Every structure is written in structure tokens, then in C-alpha cells.
Amino acid sequence: MITARNITKRFGSTVALDDVGIEIREGESHALVGRNGAGKSTLVSVLTGMALPDSGEVSFFGEPAPPVHDRVAWRKHVACVYQKSTVVPELSVAENLFINRQDFGSGLISWKRLRREARELLDLYEVAVDPDDKVADLTVEQRQLVEIARALSIGARFVILDEPTAQLDGPAIERLFARMRSLQDRGVTFLFISHHLQEIYEVCQTVTVYRDARHIVTAPVAEMSKPDLIEAMTGEAGGLNVPGGDDRVTSDVQVLSIDSLSGESFSDVSFSAARGEVIGLAGSASSGKHQFAETVYGLRRASSGSVAVHGSVVRNGDVPAALRSGIGCVPRDRHHQGLVVDLTIAENATMSVQSTFVRRSALNGAGRTAIAEYDIKAAGPDQPVSDLSGGNQQKVVMARALAGDPSVLVLINPTAGVDVKSKESLLGVVDAQARQGKAAIVVSDELDDLRVCDRVLVMFHGRVVREFARGWRDQELIAAIEGMTSQ
Numbered sequence: 001m002i003t004a005r006n007i008t009k010r011f012g013s014t015v016a017l018d019d020v021g022i023e024i025r026e027g028e029s030h031a032l033v034g035r036n037g038a039g040k041s042t043l044v045s046v047l048t049g050m051a052l053p054d055s056g057e058v059s060f061f062g063e064p065a066p067p068v069h070d071r072v073a074w075r076k077h078v079a080c081v082y083q084k085s086t087v088v089p090e091l092s093v094a095e096n097l098f099i100n101r102q103d104f105g106s107g108l109i110s111w112k113r114l115r116r117e118a119r120e121l122l123d124l125y126e127v128a129v130d131p132d133d134k135v136a137d138l139t140v141e142q143r144q145l146v147e148i149a150r151a152l153s154i155g156a157r158f159v160i161l162d163e164p165t166a167q168l169d170g171p172a173i174e175r176l177f178a179r180m181r182s183l184q185d186r187g188v189t190f191l192f193i194s195h196h197l198q199e200i201y202e203v204c205q206t207v208t209v210y211r212d213a214r215h216i217v218t219a220p221v222a223e224m225s226k227p228d229l230i231e232a233m234t235g236e237a238g239g240l241n242v243p244g245g246d247d248r249v250t251s252d253v254q255v256l257s258i259d260s261l262s263g264e265s266f267s268d269v270s271f272s273a274a275r276g277e278v279i280g281l282a283g284s285a286s287s288g289k290h291q292f293a294e295t296v297y298g299l300r301r302a303s304s305g306s307v308a309v310h311g312s313v314v315r316n317g318d319v320p321a322a323l324r325s326g327i328g329c330v331p332r333d334r335h336h337q338g339l340v341v342d343l344t345i346a347e348n349a350t351m352s353v354q355s356t357f358v359r360r361s362a363l364n365g366a367g368r369t370a371i372a373e374y375d376i377k378a379a380g381p382d383q384p385v386s387d388l389s390g391g392n393q394q395k396v397v398m399a400r401a402l403a404g405d406p407s408v409l410v411l412i413n414p415t416a417g418v419d420v421k422s423k424e425s426l427l428g429v430v431d432a433q434a435r436q437g438k439a440a441i442v443v444s445d446e447l448d449d450l451r452v453c454d455r456v457l458v459m460f461h462g463r464v465v466r467e468f469a470r471g472w473r474d475q476e477l478i479a480a481i482e483g484m485t486s487q
Contacts (some may be wrong), residue, residue: 006460007046030189049070091134101112309407327407345384410441413445456472458477
């Protein structure tokens with residue numbers, strides 16, 4: 001269906017794609033994987049006509065791709081559902097489905113017809129939302145389905161899904177995969193980009209691996225083991241090396257105390273964390289775990305209960321007060337909460353402590369330190385974070401969380417959207433900080449993230465229902481997450 005051959009793309013002295021290619025058959029789900037910086041995003045830009053390669057060619061069904069300036073023609077061939085949503089939140093579902101073509105060619109908008117056509121489109125692709133719903137009120141899952149329906153309504157039969165599961169829980173992921181299989185049966189083709197390698201085996205038929213801007217291998221998924229896939233991505237044999245903390249020693253000194261904390265989507269949560277202790281928090285998207293963590297660092301206001309650091313109660317619903325009390329945070333969504341993408345690495349990494357810097361030289365010095373300590377792949381501290389890969393952006397967010405040397409870390413989905421080696425690096429930072437005496441809460445949907453923890457608390461419908469010591473088994477933890485709490 002789509003072929004890219006001998007694609008090379010440079011940005012200044014940086015080679016983003018080095019004579020790469022990909023061939024995707026009609027009706028298949030084809031995975032594209034690789035470490036952050038491997039060239040995946042650049043290839044997506046080329047395949048969607050957003051970037052012109054320096055050399056090479058793209059074709060659809062054997063015909064050359066349209067000129068880059070012909071956006072209408074490109075949209076009829078290919079659409080991309082990005083990790084960062086492209087719907088307009090303040091518009092309705094119907095308006096988003098037909099954005100820039102609301103008049104159906106007549107020059108005037110018939111709102112009755114718009115809603116009717118939207119309803120027919122939603123029914124056709126089994127998207128269970130109302131045409132009049134405001135997109136801002138939809139779940140992440142619903143927004144993605146609206147974007148897919150919009151793409152198919154234009155005529156595209158090739159859809160690129162860029163990290164589509166990064167913000168979905170288990171049941172929502174399964175529903176997305178079921179929808180993909182149903183659309184494949186209708187002849188829709190997918191390019192599936194994900195750092196969650198297990199998903200590749202669940203939904204894809206073919207996998208292509210890029211590494212360091214070059215094509216490494218394309219193979220049927222059934223013929224490539226997970227260790228072989230990781231080796232192709234990293235150039236190193238072996239799987240994911242997550243620090244387990246088995247030899248880590250915790251203290252009897254309590255650093256963080258949560259007392260009967262209640263708030264939006266959770267109630268009556270109590271526990272404490274000692275020096276050097278890492279506590280995991282697991283649960284489905286509806287468990288309240290994210291809302292709880294955001295309340296601990298002040299982004300949300302508690303309805304009752306308290307948070308205390310070293311015995312001093314933290315002011316409720318006040319992020320600056322949480323920072324002053326010694327709570328550092330990696331927020332849930334780095335795009336909207338963790339970074340100012342037009343600012344530099346140095347400015348972002350020191351944002352929580354910038355009042356201590358009076359000279360640009362001192363600021364850049366702190367930026368260089370962050371680059372070295374957190375293994376951020378960058379040209380220098382003056383580089384905008386918008387130029388960085390997802391994994392390196394997440395390392396900048398981690399550097400900012402630790403800039404003030406906090407006593408407590410609250411880390412929400414700390415490895416979301418990062419590659420295998422970046423995941424190892426970020427979890428290694430968590431382990432190292434615990435060994436230095438910090439307490440940490442790791443909130444994650446990724447079981448590998450929770451292996452760094454000394455114990456894992458499982459939340460279900462807003463309450464802590466189980467606690468697992470280090471050494472838990474996947475099946476037991478998943479069963480508790482899904483509400484099967486019997487011993």
C-alpha cells in the first residue's frame with residue numbers, strides 16, 4: 001500500500017534518516033519501533049507529507065506521493081493520530097469531524113446536516129459519543145476514535161498511530177485493539193508506533209526496527225522474539241534491565257506521611273514512606289491513583305486529610321508550598337504539565353529553582369550538569385527542549401523534579417513514551433535517589449516501572465485494597481488491579 005525507499009533527511013549537521021525504507025501491505029498493522037532519536041518521528045513526517053526528504057521517494061499503491069504543498073491530496077492517502085491530540089477541545093465532535101469542510105462544498109453551514117452526517121459517521125465506525133458533545137469533555141480514548149473516524153471520512157485508508165496507548169488503561173487498550181482489528185477487516189492499514197513492546201505482539205503482523213537513523217530489520221512479528229527485538233533496537237543483547245532495589249536499605253525515619261487523605265476520585269488513603277523507600281501505586285485509570293498523586297504535590301485540593309513531610313503539614317492544594325516542603329514531581333503529561341517546549345534545556349531543568357540563578361552563565365552551568373547527570377542527548381544547555389526526543393524530554397522533566405534536592409519524589413508515569421534504554425536510565429535515577437535517602441511514590445500503568453519499588457499499593461475505586469511486597473508476581477498484581485482482591 002505504501003512504500004518509502006532510500007529516504008535520507010538531514011537537519012543541519014544531524015542525520016535524522018540515513019537511506020531508510022519501509023514497505024507496508026494493505027490491511028496489515030505494521031509496527032515501527034526504535035529508541036528515541038532512531039528516526040521514527042522524522043519518517044512519520046515524510047510519510048504524511050509534512051517534510052520533504054533530501055533524497056528518496058514515497059509512493060502509494062505504486063503511484064508517486066503528491067507534492068508536499070498539496071495537503072488535500074495527502075489527507076486522502078494518510079492520516080496520523082499523534083500522542084498529542086490534534087482535535088480542537090472547545091469545538092463539538094461534529095465540528096471536529098468535519099473541520100475545514102463543515103459546509104460540504106456549499107459555502108454555507110447547515111448545522112442540522114452537519115450533526116446528521118456526524119451521527120452517520122460515528123455509527124459507521126462504532127464511536128459511542130454524541131455529535132454535540134464538546135471534545136474537551138471526552139476521554140483520551142474517545143478523542144482518538146474521533147480522530148480515526150475523521151481521517152477515514154476524508155478517504156484515507158492508511159492511519160499512523162503514534163503512541164496511541166500512552167494514556168490509556170488496560171480495558172481501553174483492549175478496546176482500541178479490537179477496533180483496529182475490525183477496521184483491518186474493512187481494509188484499513190495501520191502503522192503502529194509504540195514503546196510498549198508487548199503490544200507489538202498483540203496487534204501487529206510485521207515489525208520494522210530503526211536504530212540511529214538507519215533501518216535495521218523488517219520481519220514478521222511471529223518470527224522475532226522479544227529479546228531479539230530489543231537487541232535490534234539497542235544493538236545490545238539481553239532484555240530490559242530494571243533496578244530491583246533488592247539490596248537497597250530503608251530507614252526507620254518517616255519522611256512522608258499521608259493521613260486519611262480524600263479528594264476527587266479517591267477517599268481515606270493513609271500510608272507513610274521512610275527514608276530510602278520507594279512505594280508503587282497501581283490501579284486502573286478509574287482507580288483514583290493519578291488524582292491522589294496530583295493531590296500529594298498540590299495540583300489538586302484535598303477535601304479532607306493531610307500530607308506531611310518530616311512531620312510538617314503541607315499546605316493543601318498549593319504546588320509552590322509542596323516544592324518548599326521538599327516534594328519534587330514528574331507530572332503525568334510532560335507535554336502540558338512538565339515542560340515549556342520553547343525554552344531551553346537549562347531553563348526547563350532549573351525551572352523550580354530559577355530564583356537562585358542571577359547570571360546566564362550560572363543557569364547554563366546548571367543545565368550542563370543536568371545533561372551530564374541524566375544522560376540527556378543534546379547539543380548543549382541552550383538547545384530548546386522541543387528539539388529533543390521524547391526520552392530526553394522526560395529526562396529534563398526528571399532533572400527539574402530533582403533540581404531543588406527534594407526529600408520526596410512523586411513520579412507519575414515516569415517512563416511514558418520512552419524507549420528501553422531511556423526507561424532503564426530513568427528508573428536507575430529513582431533507585432539512585434532512594435539510595436541517597438529520598439522517599440518516592442511511583443505511579444504507573446507499566447509493571448516494569450513498579451519493579452523498582454519496595455512495596456506496591458493497589459487502588460481500586462478510590463481506595464487502597466491491596467499491598468504487595470517486593471517480589472510480587474505479575475498475575476497477582478494484575479488481578480488486584482482488575483478488582484479481584486481475594487488472597
